[in-house]
Amino acid sequence: xxxxxxxxxxxxxxxxxxxxxxxxxxxxxxxxxxxxxxxxxxxxxxxxxxxxxxxxxxxxxxxxxxxxxxxxxxxxxxxxxxxxxxxxxxxxxxxxxxxxxxxxxxxxxxxxxxxxxxxxxxxxxxxxxxxxxxxxxxxxxxxxxxxxxxxxxxxxxxxxxxxxxxxxxxxxxxxxxxxxxxxxxxxxxxxxxxxxxxxxxxxxxxxxxxxxxxxxxxxxxxxxxxxxxxxxxxxxxxxxxxxxxxxxxxxxxxxxxxxxxxxxxxxxxxxxxxxxxxxxxxxxxxxxxxxxxxxxxxxxxxxxxxxxxxxxxxxxxxxxxxxxxxxxxxxxxxxxxxxxxxxxxxxxxxxxxxxxxxxxxxxxxxxxxxxxxxxxxxxxxxxxxxxxxxxxxxxxxxxxxxxxxxxxxxxxxxxxxxxxxxxxxxxxxxxxxxxxxxxxxxxxxxxxxxxxxxxxxxxxxxxxxxxxxxxxxxxxxxxxxxxxxxxxxxxxxxxxxxxxxx
Amino acid sequence: xxxxxxxxxxxxxxxxxxxxxxxxxxxxxxxxxxxxxxxxxxxxxxxxxxxxxxxxxxxxxxxxxxxxxxxxxxxxxxxxxxxxxxxxxxxxxxxxxxxxxxxxxxxxxxxxxxxxxxxxxxxxxxxxxxxxxxxxxxxxxxxxxxxxxxxxxxxxxxxxxxxxxxxxxxxxxxxxxxxxxxxxxxxxxxxxxxxxxxxxxxxxxxxxxxxxxxxxxxxxxxxxxxxxxxxxxxxxxxxxxxxxxxxxxxxxxxxxxxxxxxxxxxxxxxxxxxxxxxxxxxxxxxxxxxxxxxxxxxxxxxxxxxxxxxxxxxxxxxxxxxxxxxxxxxxxxxxxxxxxxxxxxxxxxxxxxxxxxxxxxxxxxxxxxxxxxxxxxxxxxxxxxxxxxxxxxxxxxxxxxxxxxxxxxxxxxxxxxxxxxxxxxxxxxxxxxxxxxxxxxxxxxxxxxxxxxxxxxxxxxxxxxxxxxxxxxxxxxxxxxxxx
Numbered sequence: 005x006x007x008x009x010x011x012x013x014x015x016x017x018x019x020x021x022x023x024x025x026x027x028x029x030x031x032x033x034x035x036x037x038x039x040x041x042x043x044x045x046x047x048x049x050x051x052x053x054x055x056x057x058x059x060x061x062x063x064x065x066x067x068x069x070x071x072x073x074x075x076x077x078x079x080x081x082x083x084x085x086x087x088x089x090x091x092x093x094x095x096x097x098x099x100x101x102x103x104x105x106x107x108x109x110x111x112x113x114x115x116x117x118x119x120x121x122x123x124x125x126x127x128x129x130x131x132x133x134x135x136x137x138x139x140x141x142x143x144x145x146x147x148x149x150x151x152x153x154x155x156x157x158x159x160x161x162x163x164x165x166x167x168x169x170x171x172x173x174x175x176x177x178x179x180x181x182x183x184x185x186x187x188x189x190x191x192x193x194x195x196x197x198x199x200x201x202x203x204x205x206x207x208x209x210x211x212x213x214x215x216x217x218x219x220x221x222x223x224x225x226x227x228x229x230x231x232x233x234x235x236x237x238x239x240x241x242x243x244x245x246x247x248x249x250x251x252x253x254x255x256x257x258x259x260x261x262x263x264x265x266x267x268x269x270x271x272x273x274x275x276x277x278x279x280x281x282x283x284x285x286x287x288x289x290x291x292x293x294x295x296x297x298x299x300x301x302x303x304x305x306x307x308x309x310x311x312x313x314x315x316x317x318x319x320x321x322x323x324x325x326x327x328x329x330x331x332x333x334x335x336x337x338x339x340x341x342x343x344x345x346x347x348x349x350x351x352x353x354x355x356x357x358x359x360x361x362x363x364x365x366x367x368x369x370x371x372x373x374x375x376x377x378x379x380x381x382x383x384x385x386x387x388x389x390x391x392x393x394x395x396x397x398x399x400x401x402x403x404x405x406x407x408x409x410x411x412x413x414x415x416x417x418x419x420x421x422x423x424x425x426x427x428x429x430x431x432x433x434x435x436x437x438x439x440x441x442x443x444x445x446x447x448x449x450x451x452x453x454x455x456x457x458x459x460x461x462x463x464x465x466x467x468x469x470x471x472x473x474x475x476x477x478x479x480x481x482x483x484x485x486x487x488x489x490x491x492x493x494x495x496x497x498x499x500x501x502x503x504x505x506x
Numbered sequence: 507x508x509x510x511x512x513x514x515x516x517x518x519x520x521x522x523x524x525x526x527x528x529x530x531x532x533x534x535x536x537x538x539x540x541x542x543x544x545x546x547x548x549x550x551x552x553x554x555x556x557x558x559x560x561x562x563x564x565x566x567x568x569x570x571x572x573x574x575x576x577x578x579x580x581x582x583x584x585x586x587x588x589x590x591x592x593x594x595x596x597x598x599x600x601x602x603x604x605x606x607x608x609x610x611x612x613x614x615x616x617x618x619x620x621x622x623x624x625x626x627x628x629x630x631x632x633x634x635x636x637x638x639x640x641x642x643x644x645x646x647x648x649x650x651x652x653x654x655x656x657x658x659x660x661x662x663x664x665x666x667x668x669x670x671x672x673x674x675x676x677x678x679x680x681x682x683x684x685x686x687x688x689x690x691x692x693x694x695x696x697x698x699x700x701x702x703x704x705x706x707x708x709x710x711x712x713x714x715x716x717x718x719x720x721x722x723x724x725x726x727x728x729x730x731x732x733x734x735x736x737x738x739x740x741x742x743x744x745x746x747x748x749x750x751x752x753x754x755x756x757x758x759x760x761x762x763x764x765x766x767x768x769x770x771x772x773x774x775x776x777x778x779x780x781x782x783x784x785x786x787x788x789x790x791x792x793x794x795x796x797x798x799x800x801x802x803x804x805x806x807x808x809x810x811x812x813x814x815x816x817x818x819x820x821x822x823x824x825x826x827x828x829x830x831x832x833x834x835x836x837x838x839x840x841x842x843x844x845x846x847x848x849x850x851x852x853x854x855x856x857x858x859x860x861x862x863x864x865x866x867x868x869x870x871x872x873x874x875x876x877x878x879x880x881x882x883x884x885x886x887x888x889x890x891x892x893x894x895x896x897x898x899x900x901x902x903x904x905x906x907x908x909x910x911x912x913x914x915x916x917x918x919x920x921x922x923x924x925x926x927x928x929x930x931x932x933x934x935x936x937x938x939x940x941x942x943x944x945x946x947x948x949x950x951x952x953x954x955x956x957x958x959x960x961x962x963x964x965x966x967x968x969x970x971x972x973x974x975x976x977x978x979x980x981x982x983x984x985x986x987x988x989x990x
Contacts, residue, residue, distance in 0.1 A: 017859075056949065058949040058950070058951065058953075058954055059949055061954055062945075062949060062953075062954055062957060066954075066957060066958065066961060066962065069962055070961055070962055073962065088900070088902040088903055089902040090900070090902070091900060091901075091902075093896075093899065093900075094896070094900055099900060099902075099903065101903065101904065102881070104885060106908070107885075107909075183909065191707065194707060195704055195705060195707060198700070198703070198704035198707065199701055199704040199705075201700070201704075202697055202700035202701040202703075202704055203697060203701075205693065205696060205697060205700065205712065205714070205909070205910055205912075205913065207913040207914075210707065212707070224936065225936040228936045228937075228939050229936065231939070231942075231946070232942070235942075235945065235946055235947075271946070272946060272947040272948070273947060273948075274948075280947065280948065281948075281949075282947035282948050282949055283947075357519075368936070370936060372933075375933060379604070379929075379931060383606060383609075383927065383929070384929065385929070385930070386929060386930035386931065386932075387929065387930070387931045387932065387933075388931075388932045388933075388934065389931075389932070389933040389934060390933070390934040390935060390936050391932075391934045394595075394596070394932055394934065395601075395930050395931070395932040397595065398590065398592065398593060398595075398596055398601055398930075398932060400590040400591040400592070400593075400601070401590050401601060401603065401930035401931075401932065402603065402928055402930050403930065406608070406927045406929070407609075407685065407707070408707050410707075411707065411709040412709075413928065413930075425885065425908045426904055426915070427881075427885070427886070427887070427888060427889065427908070428887075428888040428889070428897050428900075428903035428904055428905065429881060429888070429889040429890075429891070429897070430888075430889065430890045430891070430893070430896055430897040430900065430903065431874075431877060431889075431890075431891040431892070432890065432891060432892040432893045432896065433892060434726065434727040434730045434731065434870070434872060434892050437730050437733070440733075440734070440737075443564075443737065444733070444737055444773070444774060445737075445774040445775060445782065445784035445785075446774065446775075446776075446782065446783075446784050447558065447560040447561055447564065447783075447784050448560070449560065451560075451564075452560055452563055452564055455564055455568065456568065459568060459572055460568065460571055460572055460575065
């Protein structure tokens with residue numbers, strides 16, 4: 005593993021990945037990969053997640069095409085140095101912040117959206133001029149294999165390398181030194197990644213998870229709210245990091261919500277959900293069993309059917325859920341939607357704040373003031389009001405967590421910034437040394453006063469007027485003294501010339 | 507320690523630190539503290555660093571006044587939500603990024619600029635609406651005691667708390683949970699801080715160090731270059747994280763460089779350096795002894811005199827330094843300036859790249875192309891060309907390291923951003939459900955084609971023909987509907 009990382013580092017050191025034209029060329033190759041090998045990619049995702057190829061396209065491939073197009077268009081602007089505001093001392097200098105590549109980046113993917121969660125960070129890392137080691141999740145085997153096969157066929161093989169394997173290989177990989185690590189996955193493993201990174205002082209971006217709460221206000225169009233929530237919840241069989249994890253609402257709304265979600269589920273998947281090509285399966289037996297254990301002792305308002313052979317769990321809603329029970333103690337990551345009754349919005353806010361900061365917060369209400377109050381009184385990675393998931397799809401918004409839901413963010417330009425070092429540069433001239441005399445020893449009270457004058461705004465603004473007047477006064481006095489003789493003569497002449505003076 | 511942090515966290519939970527008015531009020535109080543208690547502050551710094559009060563003012567207090575003034579002026583702009591560029595799907599929505607406080611921030615200061623390195627981050631943390639625990643370095647005792655005494659007299663004593671102590675107390679403190687930690691100090695301890703932070707998934711800003719190289723080109727005004735370098739090197743007796751650590755230059759320049767630095771040192775500190783109020787001392791015996799060891803076996807071209815009783819080490823220059831020797835293996839952090847001869851700029855670049863990324867890079871040359879080449883071919887936290895230190899003094903530039911010299915940055919607005927969470931917000935309406943039908947199951951090829959049309963720019967641009975076709979089809983349908 006050490007030799008592999010060293011090879012990638014040597015490839016970076018060659019400087020090859022830095023020129024803008026090279027980065028664009030690689031990104032264009034990536035785009036061709038996605039377009040030409042679409043069939044293979046969709047087949048791999050479909051096999052891993054028991055998903056239809058159409059959905060694999062809508063969920064993953066389309067996002068990557070959009071991202072690479074955005075980057076190809078914006079990159080020339082992103083790579084340029086940004087001039088910054090100067091002060092009196094640096095007036096004559098060139099001052100700017102130059103984005104630069106960090107070096108060798110490690111991207112660790114997750115299994116739930118195995119293609120996009122590798123490719124979207126990869127686009128940013130390439131755009132920023134780095135070399136990249138890609139470690140797809142071993143749980144989504146087919147996508148892991150196809151990435152290992154396809155990337156070397158389209159991208160520079162020495163700069164961008166796929167490493168596959170399980171816990172053992174990943175642990176070995178994490179012992180190596182990188183210049184940035186972007187990890188998508190669980191909070192528990194996030195801590196392990198950061199601890200490994202600490203040994204090398206490697207900065208990290210951690211896209212973790214949590215329980216994303218969804219508050220439904222009484223002043224709300226329940227039809228629309230429930231449809232949107234059901235869409236986001238049961239997509240990918242609940243295996244989405246920003247799926248609405250649980251619902252908070254007043255008790256009187258519960259049964260309506262259940263009813264409307266039931267109707268929506270029928271609209272989406274038909275009478276026989278198992279037959280619907282749009283309804284996925286749980287990724288593996290371990291997660292299947294984990295999810296079943298969450299149902300124990302719960303009031304199943306609808307759904308609850310499961311089939312171990314196909315790892316099928318029906319879209320399920322639980323009502324009157326007790327916050328102390330298992331289903332409310334861990335991120336669900338499955339098609340089980342608990343409803344926890346709360347008295348009102350205030351209690352919902354308190355409930356949310358008593359828990360770890362989630363990756364997403366959802367609020368459904370026609371009342372804009374309430375929406376803003378819920379946002380202002382809580383914290384979360386991101387927020388979508390009156391819908392779910394959607395803040396993920398706008399690449400001008402940073403996507404990331406806070407607290408135990410993660411640190412750092414990416415998507416669009418934020419990816420580029422994440423994988424860059426913003427280097428401040430101050431280019432002075434060797435001339436103008438006299439201006440520097442103020443700073444050189446020996447120091448004196450007058451030097452300090454001048455420094456205050458030049459550097460402290462408040463001092464300059466308030467006292468500038470007075471000081472200027474004082475200076476003008478001094479100048480005037482000096483001039484007057486110099487020319488006193490002349491002035492006296494002229495005054496006398498003037499006096500003599502004035503009528504009636506004599 | 508756990509109870510103390512919990513108390514601060516409860517104070518944050520009260521929501522008191524969040525309103526803009528409160529933050530401005532606290533920052534104004536901080537400013538008053540610095541102005542009213544200037545004497546006490548300068549005296550503390552002066553006794554910790556063997557520094558004159560005038561220099562303590564210039565080097566630390568003035569920076570803080572400038573920083574607070576900037577924050578007071580800009581904060582209303584900084585706290586405002588920033589609208590985000592929308593796409594076709596979100597055209598009717600409100601999309602913005604809202605900066606929010608993180609919660610409880612921990613600021614661990616260093617001893618070399620004990621006031622500035624604690625209070626400058628504090629300004630940013632307060633401005634961002636957080637509660638803060640401040641841990642000054644125990645090595646700069648007087649400043650640490652003074653901060654513990656003054657801060658509660660001016661700032662909200664529940665939200666902003668000073669914790670003093672040594673390694674034991676700091677270790678206990680690092681076991682607690684924070685929402686951000688800003689640490690200034692050594693690379694070794696930086697790793698310990700980050701490892702402790704990892705247990706709680708606390709994001710960190712690490713302002714570390716390294717050996718900041720200083721390349722002097724043959725095409726250069728050596729008088730000016732040497733004066734500026736000597737100023738930055740011997741300031742605070744070399745105990746500055748961005749001091750030019752060592753010089754790289756062609757062998758022919760060594761003699762002149764030594765001569766000019768010698769002349770500059772005399773200009774600055776006079777004949778009797780020990781008598782100059784502007785020349786500092788080494789902070790403690792441990793560092794004094796460490797620095798003496800670095801001199802062993804070296805060619806001392808200038809200086810080298812020391813006095814253990816007063817922790818004095820003269821401004822020193824070493825020539826023909828061997829890169830394998832001890833003085834080139836660790837950050838010097840003292841008034842010893844090694845000159846390492848290199849063949850040319852290319853060799854200098856390779857030398858720099860063979861080592862850890864430094865906190866600062868310095869290049870002296872009249873040749874702009876060479877300056878840019880050195881910058882482009884290397885990496886470092888920051889760069890000043892034709893001077894030293896100065897990139898740290900401009901609040902609009904982010905100040906931080908990269909690689910072993912650190913992660914994250916602060917100063918000015920960058921401090922505010924460091925201590926904030928940039929929360930992505932998308933506010934949609936419950937109306938317009940028709941537009942969403944495309945995304946709901948059951949999926950179909952036509953839904954996917956429409957999604958491509960709406961979401962993929964390239965597709966849209968290239969396929970204006972498709973749009974015309976669609977319009978044509980719509981028109982045809984309408985005509986048919988009207989006529990039949």
